Amino acid sequence: MIEPRRHFMNWFWPPLAIAARLWPTVAFATVYTAAVYVFCRWQQLERPVWADQIGVVNALVIGVLIGFRTKAAYDRWWEARIQWGELTNQSRNLCLKAEAYVKLDDAGRRELAGLVAQYSVALMNHLRGTTAVPHVPAQTAERIIALLASWRTAGLVDGHCHQMLDAHASALMNVCGACERIRGTPLPGSFLSLLRHGLILGFAAAPWHLAVSLGAWAIVVQSVLVYFLFGIELTAEEVEQPFAFDPDDLPLEKFCETIRASAHEILGVK
Numbered sequence: 001m002i003e004p005r006r007h008f009m010n011w012f013w014p015p016l017a018i019a020a021r022l023w024p025t026v027a028f029a030t031v032y033t034a035a036v037y038v039f040c041r042w043q044q045l046e047r048p049v050w051a052d053q054i055g056v057v058n059a060l061v062i063g064v065l066i067g068f069r070t071k072a073a074y075d076r077w078w079e080a081r082i083q084w085g086e087l088t089n090q091s092r093n094l095c096l097k098a099e100a101y102v103k104l105d106d107a108g109r110r111e112l113a114g115l116v117a118q119y120s121v122a123l124m125n126h127l128r129g130t131t132a133v134p135h136v137p138a139q140t141a142e143r144i145i146a147l148l149a150s151w152r153t154a155g156l157v158d159g160h161c162h163q164m165l166d167a168h169a170s171a172l173m174n175v176c177g178a179c180e181r182i183r184g185t186p187l188p189g190s191f192l193s194l195l196r197h198g199l200i201l202g203f204a205a206a207p208w209h210l211a212v213s214l215g216a217w218a219i220v221v222q223s224v225l226v227y228f229l230f231g232i233e234l235t236a237e238e239v240e241q242p243f244a245f246d247p248d249d250l251p252l253e254k255f256c257e258t259i260r261a262s263a264h265e266i267l268g269v270k
Contacts, residue, residue: 073236094168117260
């Protein structure tokens, strides 16, 4: 059984990858807001005339940008989940039809079950960049297709059954291509830069009117705002690459084990 390579305490937020960047930012925002508060008290500054205008613009711009950013990141994660569900279904269908239509001996069943399980692991390692061989999933898919062709040559299946089996084998590489597209097409850098500039400007401007309006409470309010808004941005950054090892990424090891167990159960391999 493949052991999940996950960080401890998956229920805990923020995870270490996010906390390492989030907490220093919150601490800096707290110190900065406190300094602005002390300066405003010292100079006895009044509420800036631009406070309402900049607050509305900042809320609208950052709200729209973060909303779009979060949705785009989650869509990538969900599409990746759909593709691995498709891989599971295609693997099961291939094994089910092979069991129903092909008169396989024990060796043939073990070979097919092993290749189906091997393909999912090869795809996982390929998407994570942990293999040195150029394209192990393609090599494994080629072995599956060659196995089906050998059944046709040996007369174990007719042309129609071979065509049905080949459709499921070909679908394995379709899933691979879709996952490669997700991994290789991040969100545009210009959009991310615009969002981060908006967050920084908003965090820099907010304390100057919060300190006058709320007094010392501005420190708490600003810290909470930075915690949630910057935390959302960092979470979206983690989620948009769903094939890695972070707690919010897809549990690919679990999916691979499901495919392996299904193939062995369907084909009667122990």
